[in-house]
Amino acid sequence: MNIPSDLRYSRTDEWVRVEGDIATIGITDYAQSELGDIVYVELPEAGRVLQADEMFGTVESVKAVADLYSPVAGEVIETNPAVTERYELLNEDPYGEGWLIKVQLADPSEVESLLTAEQYAAYIEERQKA
């Protein structure tokens, strides 16, 4: 399971990469692997203001549908047009070309409250045992 150490994670299996006051958000390798072949993603319009833990979209695979939650608060400034052309990108490159949205952070320090890679790895392991 790929869990890059430079990212932060949510308990709902999203990752966050922070550059300045911009956060890029996507789903984790674990999430895409659990979902299997992804066939559809619904993303918000740019300009939408999200609260932390607010649902911002859904991702749908052959097997299941999962809601997407924003780990941080802020305004959506960009969505990834590539993933709605090639949904496979979410399976193939969830941390790279398969990113979902960019958010202008309301409070960049909020990211510190999210899980680190080690904590997220432990959280996955815990769930797999359950």
Place this chain on the structure above:
Amino acid sequence: MATESGNLRRTPLADTHPRMGARMVEFAGWWMPVQYGGIIQEARAVRENVGMFDISHMGRFHLQGAEAIPALETLTTNDVSALTDGAAQYSLLTNPQGGVIDDIIVYRLSSEHLLVVVNAANADKDRRWIQQHLPPSVTLEDATAQTAMIAVQGPKAVELVSRLFAQNLAELPRFHVTSSRWSGHPVLVARTGYTGEDGVELIIDAPAAQLLWNALHEAGAVPCGLGARDMLRIEAGYPLYGHELNEHINPIEAGLGWVVSKSKEFIGADVIRRIREQGPARKLVGLEVEGRMVARQGYPVQVNGQTVGEITSGTFSPTLEKSIAMAFVNSEYARTGGEVQVDVRGKPVPARIVSRRFVSHV
């Protein structure tokens, strides 16, 4: 990832699958591969080339005795007596209310020997039901545990197995079965399947199953899991018990009138005859759903905001690159070309009623 728990039944290939990279899940009390490389990739392999499935979890019952054919005749909807040696038919076990106990395939191996293949989820129920109705002169032997069953499916499947078996299986007609040998082991080869593609289903003694699986793999068959199997059967419009069929669904509404004999008596025949004459209250239809959201089992089907049916199965079809589904719809709305909406988690998504045979090459 799920870990094995409880007393799940294991096919003779249960150790092979995870070694080859399969993700394993519980299915109908069995520990089964749901996918290897990816469901879509596996389904494409079957549509374009050849894939193979471990279907050893399906129940395999041998009925033997001079009265085997008349005994099964009273339990099933299709004409068993129409079968010749080596021929097979799709059929149904029905209850006195005309509901479907299971959908099955009956193979006539000889005039006194039938092989009945049933769904894993219903195998215990079916065995008890059949046993209960057999005269003492007919024996039922459950060969599920002693054998493995492998489906090899796709446009290149018959060619691949013919090469491996050094036998021209293209000469075996569809829905026929023959005794063959591979590497010294007896194999029952049936020209049947559940994918909408040509292919065969192979039954071999359990100890030889792994060798055959490996040989098929080396010959180019792509290992596929239950996920791809479900996707392919939906594309082909085939019903799956628990979705399109159950004990409260009759064969006529499920579009299976063609496997119900009009000329013989069997359990539930009078009820089903009446439904056929009056017309069913609802019908199983195919739906092409707009966009890419998957219409899943239980989602309401609506016309002008009013619920007129319910989705039984849905998937994203990689062959058609469309969202497709099957649904029971009140008969007055079940007209091909009709426009309906599927309530996808509160959102009405337009859909069109089409033939259930979304993809079929057989």
